Amino acid sequence: MSMPIEAGYPSLSDRVTTVEAGAYVVAATFLGDAAVFALGDGSVLFSGEDGDTRAPAHDGGVLCAAVAPGVLVTGGDDGKALRFKAGAAPETVGEAQGWIDAVAIGPDGAVAWSSAKKVFARDGKGGLRTYEAPSAARGLAFAPKGYQLAVARYNGVSLWFPRAEGAPKELSWKGSHVDVTFAPDGRFVVTTMQENALHGWRVADGAHMRMSGYPGKVRSLDWTADGKWLASAGADAAIIWPFQAKDGPMGKAPKELGVRPSRVARVAAHPKAPVIALGYEDGCILLVRMADGAEILARPALAGGPVTALGWDRIGSRLAFGTEDGAAGVVALPEG
Amino acid sequence: MSSASDKTPVTVLTGYLGAGKTTLLNRILSEPHGKKYAVIVNEFGEIGIDNDLVVGADEEVFEMNNGCICCTVRGDLIRILEGLMKRKGKFDAIIVETTGLADPAPVAQTFFIDEEVGRKARLDAVVTVADAKWLTDRLKDAPEAKSQIAFADVILLNKTDLVSGEELEEVEARIRGINPYARIIRTVKSAVALDEVLDKGAFDLDRILSIEPAFLEADDHDHHHHGHDHGHDHHHHEHGPDCGCGHDHHHDHGHEKHDHGAHAHGGLKHYHDETMQSVALEIPGEVDPNKFMPWVNALAQSDGQNFLRWKGILAFKGEDRRFVFQGVHMILDGDLQREWKADEARRSKLVFIGKELDEAKLRREFEACAA
Numbered sequence: 257m258s259m260p261i262e263a264g265y266p267s268l269s270d271r272v273t274t275v276e277a278g279a280y281v282v283a284a285t286f287l288g289d290a291a292v293f294a295l296g297d298g299s300v301l302f303s304g305e306d307g308d309t310r311a312p313a314h315d316g317g318v319l320c321a322a323v324a325p326g327v328l329v330t331g332g333d334d335g336k337a338l339r340f341k342a343g344a345a346p347e348t349v350g351e352a353q354g355w356i357d358a359v360a361i362g363p364d365g366a367v368a369w370s371s372a373k374k375v376f377a378r379d380g381k382g383g384l385r386t387y388e389a390p391s392a393a394r395g396l397a398f399a400p401k402g403y404q405l406a407v408a409r410y411n412g413v414s415l416w417f418p419r420a421e422g423a424p425k426e427l428s429w430k431g432s433h434v435d436v437t438f439a440p441d442g443r444f445v446v447t448t449m450q451e452n453a454l455h456g457w458r459v460a461d462g463a464h465m466r467m468s469g470y471p472g473k474v475r476s477l478d479w480t481a482d483g484k485w486l487a488s489a490g491a492d493a494a495i496i497w498p499f500q501a502k503d504g505p506m507g508k509a510p511k512e513l514g515v516r517p518s519r520v521a522r523v524a525a526h527p528k529a530p531v532i533a534l535g536y537e538d539g540c541i542l543l544v545r546m547a548d549g550a551e552i553l554a555r556p557a558l559a560g561g562p563v564t565a566l567g568w569d570r571i572g573s574r575l576a577f578g579t580e581d582g583a584a585g586v587v588a589l590p591e592g
Numbered sequence: 593m594s595s596a597s598d599k600t601p602v603t604v605l606t607g608y609l610g611a612g613k614t615t616l617l618n619r620i621l622s623e624p625h626g627k628k629y630a631v632i633v634n635e636f637g638e639i640g641i642d643n644d645l646v647v648g649a650d651e652e653v654f655e656m657n658n659g660c661i662c663c664t665v666r667g668d669l670i671r672i673l674e675g676l677m678k679r680k681g682k683f684d685a686i687i688v689e690t691t692g693l694a695d696p697a698p699v700a701q702t703f704f705i706d707e708e709v710g711r712k713a714r715l716d717a718v719v720t721v722a723d724a725k726w727l728t729d730r731l732k733d734a735p736e737a738k739s740q741i742a743f744a745d746v747i748l749l750n751k752t753d754l755v756s757g758e759e760l761e762e763v764e765a766r767i768r769g770i771n772p773y774a775r776i777i778r779t780v781k782s783a784v785a786l787d788e789v790l791d792k793g794a795f796d797l798d799r800i801l802s803i804e805p806a807f808l809e810a811d812d813h814d815h816h817h818h819g820h821d822h823g824h825d826h827h828h829h830e831h832g833p834d835c836g837c838g839h840d841h842h843h844d845h846g847h848e849k850h851d852h853g854a855h856a857h858g859g860l861k862h863y864h865d866e867t868m869q870s871v872a873l874e875i876p877g878e879v880d881p882n883k884f885m886p887w888v889n890a891l892a893q894s895d896g897q898n899f900l901r902w903k904g905i906l907a908f909k910g911e912d913r914r915f916v917f918q919g920v921h922m923i924l925d926g927d928l929q930r931e932w933k934a935d936e937a938r939r940s941k942l943v944f945i946g947k948e949l950d951e952a953k954l955r956r957e958f959e960a961c962a963a
Contacts, residue, residue, distance in 0.1 A: 296678035
């Protein structure tokens, strides 16, 4: 099929449905058929076929969110963690004294949340465990298998096994670690840092991987559907590190895709195809194919500020997005 | 790029224990001024005000660049400010209260080092509350108290009702000996018109233009050379490739016992502080940005560890706007701001507050940047 050309790219911008979010979009995803936006004003906006509905969620604001197929968990400055599922009322899954700084969704209905140094994990049966990190937890991520939580903090990552009594396994590296992610096969843990760099560890032996050279702070990471590549923001292109080898990206050059005169702020890998959605600081959104770097414009650089949220639906036919100043929408991909 | 006016102003409130910081904070939160503040505090319990944007902080000082100590930031502040920025429009300004024992440098550096914080917020002023009765003693025994005075843009000299007029002049002279650029406001029970303290940024930088260099200068110019060994504590740190500093700059020299000489300038008592000095430099005209920028950047690397704060307003050749910058240690932040007014003399000025300042060298090098 042919697409109209806009700003030099084949464009999908006539397939965008705009949504008036009206506040900082912390996360964008899909629950059932509805596009869902977690917002800085404390509400969660559902946009479906019968219009938009706004669910008041947090008294204050949504500060952080995690998504998994069919699930959205939000953390707020009211000290609550809420879980949203399609067709169900939001459920309070966690509480803490103070702001919720990070949340994570684990296997079998597990959730984790943190407030400063206090980290909480609740398994699918409701068993609650707590852990005090050596410094404030900034990022949380469950391992893909087992019941293990990575806690990013100052000077490294703690791998906490909530059901075990022993001390967490420590992955050390000087500096402040912010967001954290496990490779889909569980072999690697990667953090974004306060410095303009990523740091990775091979879980088996703690071998270090330093991924640097970014002009800015990296605040968004995502693994491709096949788990072989880690896409990252923080440069005037998506920087995509190869992780298929035994020692990850060591000694290998990353791919640079979607080069534009604006910083990439968010990345979201397509759930099935080797395609990555890139959201830029100027509001532009591109879809980039890994194999040949082919680019499609999903949203031109419009008012609304930097892209702060991107999320695919389960089959990758729609992409929800949101920006810092509360612009939002859904891009429907052409079929076939 | 967002201009200074789009950024949320942040006031940092410091002061040694018991100086009256909490009283000032409560005043800011309770007086009817029509503004909404987000307040980052350390002791939740002390705040008696029901403000829905009071956030507890835990003063986590983080080293950046693999352990370089002059590149410290407040990790908790980055986390909290990131959260606050998602609630844009809910508040007009931010106040950060620090504990009495806090070093103000990591707080200030956070606004310059962290890209996201710097894009959304600007350090408006460091306001230090000082106890008129006890400050002189604290300056002798508490290095934090001296840093808080040296860092300040505005100093509330509080509890003036507890001292005599003579004592007040004495303590004010001590403050001036450390920081001649800060505006000193004498108060009782931290009672001050809030517009004297909040949203002052532009004013306080402009203030450096009105400081007469003569006021700062002493009769004897060799007070920079103490003729005794300072015995610095040079720890060894691992350094990342991005940072050229090689010292532990947060040591104190530990020789506050010396008698400080006082002498009069235009009727004002004037002290030289043994460990903290200030230098003001002026070129009565323009500077060449192609000389000035490389110089200040190199200076930040070579001497930044000794500069607690430095500021400048500069007339660049061929530029209608004023270049305004401020620095904390090795971190510099500057941009072109408003145009020079028609009736305003185009001149260039730098001020430094720090340790072991080599005034002659700074003057010589700055003057070499003249256009």
